[in-house]
Amino acid sequence: MTDKTDKMNKTDKTDKMNTTDKMNKTDKTDKTNKTDKTDKANKTDKTDKANKTDKTDKANKTDKTNKTDKANKTDKTNKTDKAENALNSEIVKELGLKAGAWVAGIAASKDFDLAPEGYKPTDTLPECLSVIVFGIPVPKDALETTEEYTNSRKKMIEKINDISKDVEKQIRANGYRAQAINGFGGKWVNGRQYGLISLKHAAELAGLGVIGRNKLLINPKYGTLLWLGAVLTNADLIPDNRIQDSICNNCNKCVELCPSNALENPEMFKTKECSRWAFKQVSGKMVVNCFLCRNRCSLRIGLDRKV
Ligand code: B12
Ligand code: SF4
Numbered sequence: 001m002t003d004k005t006d007k008m009n010k011t012d013k014t015d016k017m018n019t020t021d022k023m024n025k026t027d028k029t030d031k032t033n034k035t036d037k038t039d040k041a042n043k044t045d046k047t048d049k050a051n052k053t054d055k056t057d058k059a060n061k062t063d064k065t066n067k068t069d070k071a072n073k074t075d076k077t078n079k080t081d082k083a084e085n086a087l088n089s090e091i092v093k094e095l096g097l098k099a100g101a102w103v104a105g106i107a108a109s110k111d112f113d114l115a116p117e118g119y120k121p122t123d124t125l126p127e128c129l130s131v132i133v134f135g136i137p138v139p140k141d142a143l144e145t146t147e148e149y150t151n152s153r154k155k156m157i158e159k160i161n162d163i164s165k166d167v168e169k170q171i172r173a174n175g176y177r178a179q180a181i182n183g184f185g186g187k188w189v190n191g192r193q194y195g196l197i198s199l200k201h202a203a204e205l206a207g208l209g210v211i212g213r214n215k216l217l218i219n220p221k222y223g224t225l226l227w228l229g230a231v232l233t234n235a236d237l238i239p240d241n242r243i244q245d246s247i248c249n250n251c252n253k254c255v256e257l258c259p260s261n262a263l264e265n266p267e268m269f270k271t272k273e274c275s276r277w278a279f280k281q282v283s284g285k286m287v288v289n290c291f292l293c294r295n296r297c298s299l300r301i302g303l304d305r306k307v
């Protein structure tokens, strides 16, 4: 797992009031980072080409020469960059972190053999070899009321999807196939919505945490608070090691607090029961009504910061 340790240190030191501020700062940094990243990962971008054209123009060559020059330079650049920009695990995770993710990890597509038919990465991208998984934490001050959580959830969904789309684009620009996985959308089957892959299983395989009794991914540093996103690719990347120990301490708090008894049976999560409680319509808008298994888990903000 790769994470933004410096951000984490700030989180530790910063109180709740500062969380939103910090997230905003992250957004600002992201914009700068995106520029860096685009430069490094995709040297053949439009800006680069435009700069080259400018320089050529200044040299006062003829139109014809300019065109030939441009064509030659672009051709040469493409070839060199493809060789230089061969993707590896660290580069790809860095793309996600620069796009705004707080943690990033890689899972091998072949390790999804236990996923049900139709929900393996290769069912979405047949040539998929690697799954890059990203996480961003729910700001701590968004956990107090259902209203704050609902608003924050909307922003986080957009953010995680933007990160995945951004990385998808950059992997494609390097000549590989890539498919971003929507953090929330999916296909409807018999009245239930399914994601294209299970992101929490993907995150577990990518070393980002371990699924707890509450059926959520628990990350050592960010507890139950990570929103997850992913990109499938045919780039053959070295996967991260899985976390071997259980993180959940089996305190059973999530099971006892769950108002719908959805967590009663550890082997079978009751999706319909949870759905009935977890969301409600208020004035035509969907509002999150329950997230107790997330915000009341004793490890909700990680192993070091028990609440
Ligand atoms: C549909 C959905 C729901 C449904 C159903 C959830 C469910 N557990 O089935 C409802 C509405 C009930 C729901 C509720 C919630 N959800 Co929801 N949900 C999703 C969504 C969009 C799709 C899930 C899905 O269909 N996966 C595909 C199916 C096939 O997988 P599955 O049913 O989870 O897996 C079962 C088997 O098929 C098998 N399996 C499937 N794939 C694999 C792979 C491997 C390798 C293995 C071994 C097994 C395996 O294992 C499971 C055993 O039953 C995901 C996003 C995503 N794409 O993952 C978010 C997601 C799981 N939800 C999330 C959250 C936070 C919530 C809520 C807290 C909502 C809220 N109030 O904010 C609650 C928590 C409920 C809970 N305790 O699990 C987060 C979880 C983050 C985390 N840290 O774990 C996700 C990942 C969204 C995100 N982008 O971050 N959710
Ligand atoms: S979201 Fe609420 S209803 Fe659903 S499993 Fe968690 S605690 Fe239970």
Ligand code: SF4
Pocket (backbone or CB within 6 Å): 212, 213, 214, 215, 247, 248, 249, 250, 251, 252, 253, 254, 255, 296, 297, 298, 299
């Ligand atoms: S509340 Fe307790 S049992 Fe439930 S997931 Fe958290 S640590 Fe595990």
